[in-house]
Amino acid sequence: MSGDVSDEALALMDIAALAPLIAGSEVSPVDVMQSQLARIEALNPDLNAYVSLYPEAALAAAKEAEAEIAAGRYRGPLHGIPMAVKDLFQVAGMERTCGSRILAEGVANSDATSVARLREAGAIMLGLLSLHEFAFGPTGINPIVGTARNPWNTDRVCGGSSSGSGCATAAHLAMATLGSDTGGSIRIPAALCGVVGLKQTYGLASRAGIYPLCESLDHGGPLARTVRDAALVLDAIAGVDEADPSTAGARVADYTALLGQPLEGLRIGVPRDFFFDRLHPDVEAAVQAALVVLDGLGAVVEEVVLPFTREASQGWNVMAMGEAHTVHGTHLQNNAADLSPDVNQRLRLGEGLSATDYILARQTQARVRREMAGVLERTPILAMPTAVIPSVPIDTGEIMVGDKSVIGWKVLGKLTRLACFTGQPAISIPCGFTQDGLPIGLQLLGPWFEEPLLLQVADAYEQATEWHQRRPPLAV
Amino acid sequence: MSGDVSDEALALMDIAALAPLIAGSEVSPVDVMQSQLARIEALNPDLNAYVSLYPEAALAAAKEAEAEIAAGRYRGPLHGIPMAVKDLFQVAGMERTCGSRILAEGVANSDATSVARLREAGAIMLGLLSLHEFAFGPTGINPIVGTARNPWNTDRVCGGSSSGSGCATAAHLAMATLGSDTGGSIRIPAALCGVVGLKQTYGLASRAGIYPLCESLDHGGPLARTVRDAALVLDAIAGVDEADPSTAGARVADYTALLGQPLEGLRIGVPRDFFFDRLHPDVEAAVQAALVVLDGLGAVVEEVVLPFTREASQGWNVMAMGEAHTVHGTHLQNNAADLSPDVNQRLRLGEGLSATDYILARQTQARVRREMAGVLERTPILAMPTAVIPSVPIDTGEIMVGDKSVIGWKVLGKLTRLACFTGQPAISIPCGFTQDGLPIGLQLLGPWFEEPLLLQVADAYEQATEWHQRRPPLAV
Numbered sequence: 001m002s003g004d005v006s007d008e009a010l011a012l013m014d015i016a017a018l019a020p021l022i023a024g025s026e027v028s029p030v031d032v033m034q035s036q037l038a039r040i041e042a043l044n045p046d047l048n049a050y051v052s053l054y055p056e057a058a059l060a061a062a063k064e065a066e067a068e069i070a071a072g073r074y075r076g077p078l079h080g081i082p083m084a085v086k087d088l089f090q091v092a093g094m095e096r097t098c099g100s101r102i103l104a105e106g107v108a109n110s111d112a113t114s115v116a117r118l119r120e121a122g123a124i125m126l127g128l129l130s131l132h133e134f135a136f137g138p139t140g141i142n143p144i145v146g147t148a149r150n151p152w153n154t155d156r157v158c159g160g161s162s163s164g165s166g167c168a169t170a171a172h173l174a175m176a177t178l179g180s181d182t183g184g185s186i187r188i189p190a191a192l193c194g195v196v197g198l199k200q201t202y203g204l205a206s207r208a209g210i211y212p213l214c215e216s217l218d219h220g221g222p223l224a225r226t227v228r229d230a231a232l233v234l235d236a237i238a239g240v241d242e243a244d245p246s247t248a249g250a251r252v253a254d255y256t257a258l259l260g261q262p263l264e265g266l267r268i269g270v271p272r273d274f275f276f277d278r279l280h281p282d283v284e285a286a287v288q289a290a291l292v293v294l295d296g297l298g299a300v301v302e303e304v305v306l307p308f309t310r311e312a313s314q315g316w317n318v319m320a321m322g323e324a325h326t327v328h329g330t331h332l333q334n335n336a337a338d339l340s341p342d343v344n345q346r347l348r349l350g351e352g353l354s355a356t357d358y359i360l361a362r363q364t365q366a367r368v369r370r371e372m373a374g375v376l377e378r379t380p381i382l383a384m385p386t387a388v389i390p391s392v393p394i395d396t397g398e399i400m401v402g403d404k405s406v407i408g409w410k411v412l413g414k415l416t417r418l419a420c421f422t423g424q425p426a427i428s429i430p431c432g433f434t435q436d437g438l439p440i441g442l443q444l445l446g447p448w449f450e451e452p453l454l455l456q457v458a459d460a461y462e463q464a465t466e467w468h469q470r471r472p473p474l475a476v
Numbered sequence: 477m478s479g480d481v482s483d484e485a486l487a488l489m490d491i492a493a494l495a496p497l498i499a500g501s502e503v504s505p506v507d508v509m510q511s512q513l514a515r516i517e518a519l520n521p522d523l524n525a526y527v528s529l530y531p532e533a534a535l536a537a538a539k540e541a542e543a544e545i546a547a548g549r550y551r552g553p554l555h556g557i558p559m560a561v562k563d564l565f566q567v568a569g570m571e572r573t574c575g576s577r578i579l580a581e582g583v584a585n586s587d588a589t590s591v592a593r594l595r596e597a598g599a600i601m602l603g604l605l606s607l608h609e610f611a612f613g614p615t616g617i618n619p620i621v622g623t624a625r626n627p628w629n630t631d632r633v634c635g636g637s638s639s640g641s642g643c644a645t646a647a648h649l650a651m652a653t654l655g656s657d658t659g660g661s662i663r664i665p666a667a668l669c670g671v672v673g674l675k676q677t678y679g680l681a682s683r684a685g686i687y688p689l690c691e692s693l694d695h696g697g698p699l700a701r702t703v704r705d706a707a708l709v710l711d712a713i714a715g716v717d718e719a720d721p722s723t724a725g726a727r728v729a730d731y732t733a734l735l736g737q738p739l740e741g742l743r744i745g746v747p748r749d750f751f752f753d754r755l756h757p758d759v760e761a762a763v764q765a766a767l768v769v770l771d772g773l774g775a776v777v778e779e780v781v782l783p784f785t786r787e788a789s790q791g792w793n794v795m796a797m798g799e800a801h802t803v804h805g806t807h808l809q810n811n812a813a814d815l816s817p818d819v820n821q822r823l824r825l826g827e828g829l830s831a832t833d834y835i836l837a838r839q840t841q842a843r844v845r846r847e848m849a850g851v852l853e854r855t856p857i858l859a860m861p862t863a864v865i866p867s868v869p870i871d872t873g874e875i876m877v878g879d880k881s882v883i884g885w886k887v888l889g890k891l892t893r894l895a896c897f898t899g900q901p902a903i904s905i906p907c908g909f910t911q912d913g914l915p916i917g918l919q920l921l922g923p924w925f926e927e928p929l930l931l932q933v934a935d936a937y938e939q940a941t942e943w944h945q946r947r948p949p950l951a952v
Contacts, residue, residue: 215835215839245842245846318831321831322831322832322834322835323831323835325831325832326831326832326835326836329832350831350832351830353830353831353832354827354829354830354831355794355797355798355799355801355802355826355829355830355831355833355834356798356801356802356805356826356829357831358798358831358834358835359691359798359799359802359834360802363691366721370721
């Protein structure tokens with residue numbers, strides 16, 4: 001027992017609820033960590049969220065946090081909070097694999113910038129979370145380090161590439177996590193696992209120490225159980241970092257500043273033309289209901305047309321394949337047989353691209369950004385599904401939508417690439433469940449560096465609904 | 477006669493000297509224009525600086541300027557000044573060719589942004605100046621629209637690609653001109669024709685309305701007879717332009733602000749390792765003497781090492797060839813036979829480049845920029861020759877350096893690409909003549925957006941020497 005909260009319940013709490021108890025020494029970070037580790041021990045063998053776990057170091061850090069707080073040196077809402085990051089981040093004292101057998105980096109002796117900033121804020125690192133190999137795929141199926149299983153149905157994928165981050169956050173195996181997102185890799189697992197996933201503006205948070213996939217499209221950001229918790233993590237990681245030149249123009253804000261403000265009169269655009277025509281009916285119904293909720297909160301929900309989504313998708317594809325091949329070309333050359341078959345195949349797509357293909361894709365990116373900026377002038381927030389389908393079975397990788405079989409990896413990123421291509425912020429929040437109990441995500445996009453507004457809208461929706469309070473059916 | 481200045485002498489004056497006379501109505505813009513047109517009529521048939529000339533429109537504009545000034549509406553130092561631009565710029569009422577027979581654009585109905593800004597400042601456009609076809613070559617040899625001839629020796633090239641801009645400025649066929657510079661195309665003709673050529677910081681002046689060659693490397697900037705005149709032109713053209721997103725971060729200054737300030741203690745770095753090993757001996761001697769002058773002005777001249785020049789040159793090559801092919805690929809496909817043979821060949825170099833080649837070159841660019849920034853922290857100004865050789869004969873394209881024959885187009889850009897790759901500002905100023913009377917240019921590089929400092933150093937050198945006062949041996 002720790003104060004008035006049972007040990008088991010500690011691991012189930014939100015950061016925002018737990019933090020004041022830690023701050024007031026009503027709850028000890030050591031008890032929180034023990035509760036957290038016990039839950040991981042019980043559930044991770046089935047869920048496979050963690051590739052590697054460092055319980056002794058985590059417990060030692062919890063004791064340090066306890067001592068610091070007892071000495072009056074409370075750091076803020078992340079102090080003593082157990083967190084974990086995708087096995088793509090450098091964490092001092094941990095051994096990164098990137099979900100691959102090709103790298104043999106050994107134990108890292110420094111932190112990725114975002115990890116260092118979380119630790120400065122007092123967060124404690126539990127370990128490294130599963131992912132699609134090299135973060136290059138949307139399902140999280142990984143024959144090398146094992147596939148993380150969806151807490152809502154362990155026969156299903158978590159979505160990827162930050163599969164373990166989605167899994168651990170949903171199953172309360174960490175209070176919040178970091179993932180990375182090049183085409184949807186934070187938002188897809190957030191949607192499929194029923195948690196919040198935020199891809200902040202390109203250039204707002206450092207990628208230094210995150211193994212690159214596509215320099216122009218990569219983002220590292222939070223998955224959490226509430227919008228407020230995601231905002232607290234963003235507060236810690238946002239800001240200029242000399243080690244990542246893309247952050248040179250970062251415009252930082254207080255990310256909880258607008259939470260709780262009314263949405264009255266805010267215009268929200270719904271680009272129906274962009275929704276894939278084979279939208280799963282349960283996804284369609286849940287998103288439609290979510291729009292009604294937003295309307296009820298005073299927002300002005302209206303149709304918008306995004307005439308550039310097809311060229312954005314093609315442009316993303318060329319840039320992503322070209323840049324991924326640039327990073328992993330030597331792996332393809334020297335270690336092809338060691339790669340997951342789908343990653344091997346995906347990497348080959350970049351081989352045949354010409355400089356002109358790539359240059360034209362960058363020109364498309366610049367044009368799409370300008371056109372998106374025009375759209376956001378009228379409707380600063382755009383609402384749509386995060387993914388066109390819910391999670392798919394791990395063994396087949398596909399599900400029926402109506403009378404057609406749909407292959408997960410082909411469609412899961414359809415609606416998330418756009419915000420990576422434009423660089424604008426995007427968030428996935430829980431908005432319902434399929435008839436067979438799988439989570440569904442609502443995706444909101446906002447203007448560059450206006451995360452406070454985006455989080456305000458997401459939080460207002462969350463406060464008006466109860467989806468985020470449901471817990472996956474897991475027996476400890 | 478116009479006031480106390482003879483009509484012939486008007487065309488020979490610097491802008492800075494002429495402007496107060498125009499401002500005070502001692503000299504009429506109409507007389508200036510008549511003097512200018514008479515000189516063009518006399519000399520252009522031999523020199524071939526102009527591809528097209530619009531004397532009636534220029535004279536009408538001069539009358540308008542005269543009336544405006546008489547009515548008390550003097551606009552500033554460019555008011556009533558005859559100028560001309562490279563035939564790569566859109567000028568309303570003029571027909572652009574880009575030195576090619578492929579385009580058939582007809583008469584333009586709007587100005588390039590920089591032309592519009594010059595006209596707002598009161599400058600008058602005479603016509604469009606010769607160039608290497610599509611600005612894609614360093615000699616200015618152009619079998620399509622004719623080759624501009626060097627005013628110092630009409631058997632020689634002007635250097636390119638802004639050959640006509642160098643020619644017209646040197647021969648006083650315009651008081652100042654605009655050129656464009658992707659790898660040296662302003663500075664090389666400035667050096668070979670004995671005038672000042674300034675390539676300002678990437679993103680400081682708009683390229684909107686300049687036919688693109690390589691989006692990431694293109695700059696449009698001034699050629700003038702003095703540093704101060706170049707600063708006056710930059711004053712007019714610098715600044716953010718929505719039509720050219722690269723200018724979004726433009727940091728504008730007063731470009732004559734520091735002229736005349738002493739150089740005492742300023743560190744100037746000399747990267748001798750970077751000088752091509754077949755430097756023409758007269759170039760070497762002139763640059764060496766220039767360094768002595770700078771030292772005499774109080775600057776601290778010291779050796780620096782630029783360990784990145786080879787990879788910068790290779791990276792520039794990949795980016796330039798890839799981007800040029802992206803712009804002109806369809807011309808190559810549909811109109812190969814209409815292209816100058818060397819441009820045809822050069823464009824083909826971009827065909828075989830892969831996306832990964834290009835992406836790696838961009839990464840090199842980012843790294844070289846950071847390393848250059850480190851060098852400039854100690855020595856904010858770098859000094860070197862503009863070109864390793866003086867002008868070459870038009871017919872052979874090559875000259876002897878010692879006992880070796882050197883091919884002009886292969887070496888003329890050796891020392892100028894670097895500043896296009898880094899995007900930092902660079903200027904070429906006259907620093908002497910070869911034994912056979914051909915001009916030699918001193919190149920100075922400075923920190924990004926610190927044109928006031930760069931111009932200060934160039935002006936101090938110019939004031940201490942008389943090279944810029946010599947006039948080519950032309951008989952009107």
